[in-house]
Amino acid sequence: MRMTFRAVALAALVPITAGAVAVQAETVTDFTLDNGLQVVVIEDHRAPVAVQMLWYRTGAADEAPGQSGIAHFFEHLMFKATDDLAAGEFSQIVAAQGGEDNAFTSWDYTAYFQRVAADRLDLMMQIEADRMRDLILTDDVVATERNVILEERNQRTDSDPGSLFSEQLRAAQYLNHPYAIPIIGWRHEIEGLDRAEAEAFYRTYYAPNNAVLVVAGDVTPDAVRDMAEKHYGPIAPTPGLAPRQRPQEPPQLAERRLTMQDARVTEPFLLRSYLAPQRRSGDQKEAAALVYLAELLGGSGTTSLLARKLQFEDPKVVHAYAYYSGDALDSGVFGLGLMPLPGVTADAAEAAMDAVIADFLATGPEERAFARIKTQLRASEVYALDNAEGLARRYGEALTTGLTVQDVQDWPQVLQEVTPEDVMAVARKVLDRRQSVTGWLLPEEEVQ
Amino acid sequence: MIRRLVTLCLLPLLLANPLRAEIAIQEVTSPAGIKAWLVEEHAIPFTALEIRFGGGSALDDPAKRGAVHLMTALLEEGAAEMNAQKFAESRDALAADFRFDSGMDTVSVSARMLTENRSKAVELLRLALVHPRFDQDAVDRVRGQVLAGIRAGRKDPGTLASETFNRLAFGAHPYGQAAEGTEDSVAGLTRDDMLAAHKGALSRDRLYISAVGDITGEELGALLDHLLGELPATGAPLPGMAAVGLTGGVTVEPFPTPQAVVMFGHEGIPRDDPDYVPAYVLNEIVGGSRFGSRLMTELREKRGLTYGVGSYLVDYEQADLVMGQMATANGTAKQAVDLLQSEWARAAEGVTQAELDAVKTYLTGAYALRFDSNRAIAGVLVGMQMAGYGTDYPAKRNALIEAVTLDDIARVARRLYRPDALRFVVVGEPEGLVSTP
Numbered sequence: 001m002r003m004t005f006r007a008v009a010l011a012a013l014v015p016i017t018a019g020a021v022a023v024q025a026e027t028v029t030d031f032t033l034d035n036g037l038q039v040v041v042i043e044d045h046r047a048p049v050a051v052q053m054l055w056y057r058t059g060a061a062d063e064a065p066g067q068s069g070i071a072h073f074f075e076h077l078m079f080k081a082t083d084d085l086a087a088g089e090f091s092q093i094v095a096a097q098g099g100e101d102n103a104f105t106s107w108d109y110t111a112y113f114q115r116v117a118a119d120r121l122d123l124m125m126q127i128e129a130d131r132m133r134d135l136i137l138t139d140d141v142v143a144t145e146r147n148v149i150l151e152e153r154n155q156r157t158d159s160d161p162g163s164l165f166s167e168q169l170r171a172a173q174y175l176n177h178p179y180a181i182p183i184i185g186w187r188h189e190i191e192g193l194d195r196a197e198a199e200a201f202y203r204t205y206y207a208p209n210n211a212v213l214v215v216a217g218d219v220t221p222d223a224v225r226d227m228a229e230k231h232y233g234p235i236a237p238t239p240g241l242a243p244r245q246r247p248q249e250p251p252q253l254a255e256r257r258l259t260m261q262d263a264r265v266t267e268p269f270l271l272r273s274y275l276a277p278q279r280r281s282g283d284q285k286e287a288a289a290l291v292y293l294a295e296l297l298g299g300s301g302t303t304s305l306l307a308r309k310l311q312f313e314d315p316k317v318v319h320a321y322a323y324y325s326g327d328a329l330d331s332g333v334f335g336l337g338l339m340p341l342p343g344v345t346a347d348a349a350e351a352a353m354d355a356v357i358a359d360f361l362a363t364g365p366e367e368r369a370f371a372r373i374k375t376q377l378r379a380s381e382v383y384a385l386d387n388a389e390g391l392a393r394r395y396g397e398a399l400t401t402g403l404t405v406q407d408v409q410d411w412p413q414v415l416q417e418v419t420p421e422d423v424m425a426v427a428r429k430v431l432d433r434r435q436s437v438t439g440w441l442l443p444e445e446e447v448q
Numbered sequence: 449m450i451r452r453l454v455t456l457c458l459l460p461l462l463l464a465n466p467l468r469a470e471i472a473i474q475e476v477t478s479p480a481g482i483k484a485w486l487v488e489e490h491a492i493p494f495t496a497l498e499i500r501f502g503g504g505s506a507l508d509d510p511a512k513r514g515a516v517h518l519m520t521a522l523l524e525e526g527a528a529e530m531n532a533q534k535f536a537e538s539r540d541a542l543a544a545d546f547r548f549d550s551g552m553d554t555v556s557v558s559a560r561m562l563t564e565n566r567s568k569a570v571e572l573l574r575l576a577l578v579h580p581r582f583d584q585d586a587v588d589r590v591r592g593q594v595l596a597g598i599r600a601g602r603k604d605p606g607t608l609a610s611e612t613f614n615r616l617a618f619g620a621h622p623y624g625q626a627a628e629g630t631e632d633s634v635a636g637l638t639r640d641d642m643l644a645a646h647k648g649a650l651s652r653d654r655l656y657i658s659a660v661g662d663i664t665g666e667e668l669g670a671l672l673d674h675l676l677g678e679l680p681a682t683g684a685p686l687p688g689m690a691a692v693g694l695t696g697g698v699t700v701e702p703f704p705t706p707q708a709v710v711m712f713g714h715e716g717i718p719r720d721d722p723d724y725v726p727a728y729v730l731n732e733i734v735g736g737s738r739f740g741s742r743l744m745t746e747l748r749e750k751r752g753l754t755y756g757v758g759s760y761l762v763d764y765e766q767a768d769l770v771m772g773q774m775a776t777a778n779g780t781a782k783q784a785v786d787l788l789q790s791e792w793a794r795a796a797e798g799v800t801q802a803e804l805d806a807v808k809t810y811l812t813g814a815y816a817l818r819f820d821s822n823r824a825i826a827g828v829l830v831g832m833q834m835a836g837y838g839t840d841y842p843a844k845r846n847a848l849i850e851a852v853t854l855d856d857i858a859r860v861a862r863r864l865y866r867p868d869a870l871r872f873v874v875v876g877e878p879e880g881l882v883s884t885p
Contacts, residue, residue, distance in 0.1 A: 147751075
């Protein structure tokens with residue numbers, strides 16, 4: 001199957017009113033190899049640069065119980081020796097080609113990328129394909145890298161009370177779904193990860209039928225197809241790879257609350273998360289409305305409702321914000337955060353925030369605010385074209401979280417079609433404290 | 449989120465690359481004499497504009513430390529007839545993107561504007577730069593945000609390490625104190641201080657500009673005259689050179705944390721030194737923040753002591769450092785510091801031909817990567833101007849790297865890497881390390 005989408009000039013479809021911005025679109029081709037590897041090509045011929053991203057449909061939420069952190073651990077191990085390359089040689093080859101490489105892990109995916117001059121792409125595919133199946137691990141390698149990961153956890157989580165608090169909040173939000181576990185893993189489980197577990201994980205999940213190849217930049221679909229057939233084509237798929245069925249979250253019936261204290265905290269901080277729908281293939285309308293809801297409530301630090309009411313009209317907070325994370329296979333999250341002004345109690349700040357939300361649910365969005373957000377979302381598509389790597393991430397993330405190329409193509413238009421009524425419907429559904437977790441991170445002395 | 453390699457780098461923009469030697473940089477001089485570099489790129493209907501005002505937080509009166517930082521944060525908080533709300537609404541309705549930032553040596557303005565409403569966006573930006581209001585309620589509100597950040601920094605090992613390191617390095621010079629200021633200095637800042645900081649820091653005599661995107665030279669010239677023509681011709685005087693006061697040894701700052709943060713460094717090499725390019729190449733071999741550098745290999749890959757370690761040449765306008773940073777468990781802090789010390793000594797002895805060849809391939813090949821978007825190119829071009837380079841620099845930069853010989857490296861290595869002068873600042877509860885004078 002092969003489809004080519006060419007710059008959709010939505011400007012022709014959408015009436016241009018004052019302040020409206022034409023939507024352009026990227027040039028995208030996608031196809032699938034016989035062994036199941038899905039390939040997406042995004043053309044941007046402005047500079048002779050290409051990025052290869054290989055996304056695996058496996059992440060922290062796919063880990064076996066007791067092995068938290070193994071997906072991320074494996075991301076590190078992928079830079080070790082294969083049958084053809086010595087440990088570290090992968091990055092040396094990329095560097096010798098003047099390229100940059102790295103990788104990242106989330107709950108739903110693990111991805112590897114290289115940015116290189118476009119004429120080096122073939123070599124990048126050769127070495128990326130090599131490590132899909134041919135990694136060779138030793139106990140020494142596993143032990144040393146486990147220490148690196150423990151230092152990473154030290155640096156990014158244990159040294160930062162805000163990170164520890166977010167970890168606790170997320171664990172409290174999910175009773176049953178593995179989205180509860182931290183991507184980096186719980187320390188005691190990282191300490192126990194061993195070679196046998198790592199190898200079993202690798203054999204199952206690192207396979208062409210569990211991966212998406214995204215190539216963006218100064219490339220043509222035909223050339224990418226030829227290279228992909230040559231390097232990835234011969235790799236055998238994992239037979240009988242089970243569909244991703246994680247334990248799902250039951251309806252949340254009771255509000256959950258946490259308080260955490262830490263001597264390293266100077267300013268009290270509130271975080272609240274609500275379970276929310278994620279972007280669903282063919283049905284992204286609720287997610288699109290949630291994007292507006294987050295912007296309206298707490299997107300701008302100046303004009304959003306929380307900023308206006310709590311920072312300007314009746315100052316109660318240093319800052320406040322809202323966010324929506326909907327790029328996930330099984331569940332999204334809608335979140336709120338605030339830092340009270342010195343002298344304002346936690347209770348008073350939280351009550352003020354809840355009053356703003358109650359008021360919003362009663363009255364709905366201002367027309368002008370809604371229109372501004374719509375214009376900004378449309379303009380963001382113009383700015384997005386300036387960043388081929390960003391577009392590659394957009395496709396990779398979508399295709400590893402249950403969406404299709406068509407869903408990605410549709411998303412800007414779905415966003416443009418959101419109405420204030422859509423926003424209010426989803427707001428009433430999501431902003432229910434019975435399906436939320438509220439946490440306060442406090443300095444030690446302020447705990448009552 | 450990126451999980452594997454933390455980027456510690458302050459890699460100088462000036463050595464950013466252009467494989468794109470065909471990149472067509474035009475030098476634009478506006479009718480009123482404002483100079484800028486322009487790359488026309490009409491494929492996408494927007495323009496990226498980068499403006500740098502030299503001076504930045506270094507212009508602060510020491511008693512009013514943090515004034516330039518707070519002033520810059522207030523530029524988007526109301527202008528001319530618009531209060532903060534109205535200004536933000538107008539900007540967002542145009543889908544324009546303005547970012548104002550301050551650093552040790554600069555106030556920077558980064559803007560992205562759609563072609564279809566560019567003149568309205570420019571007018572809005574002009575009002576922010578030329579006629580900011582500094583309303584008292586905005587000053588107080590943003591001051592509160594800055595103070596919360598300063599208080600949080602007192603409990604953050606990374607911030608503590610950096611503040612201690614800069615104090616030891618620069619003493620009473622403005623570089624010796626955080627650009628954000630202290631709780632006391634920020635609490636004392638007034639609206640008049642904001643007006644004075646604005647007048648001193650946003651002037652036309654230390655101005656660097658680049659534009660990349662859907663705009664012609666003629667359009668850019670007219671835009672710049674309108675945007676900046678009313679700013680004062682000259683700004684506040686610069687503070688003068690900073691003497692680097694670092695001496696060899698260890699400074700331990702006790703702080704309860706599971707992992708010690710380590711900053712290290714000593715005096716560096718100025719950008720206009722004839723040996724700057726060999727020094728840059730050498731540092732990339734020793735402490736480049738990527739796999740394969742000596743420090744990453746010895747500390748992370750072989751021993752698992754850290755998640756990330758790197759070193760870099762820091763070239764402030766008034767001082768130069770070679771320095772680096774890492775974090776490691778308290779129990780391994782001494783081992784890590786000892787290893788760094790010995791790697792510093794090894795660096796002073798130079799490198800092998802194989803190391804030099806490999807890093808040249810990397811640096812020259814990576815040339816193109818930073819030239820892949822309008823915004824990125826605009827950032828690189830403004831950095832090149834601040835470094836004093838000409839528009840021909842992209843075309844000759846790789847040749848400068850290729851020309852570096854082992855002899856060049858050996859010469860600069862002896863001069864630059866001085867293990868006896870290396871000061872380590874360690875924040876945490878490191879086992880086996882004590883402060884030395």
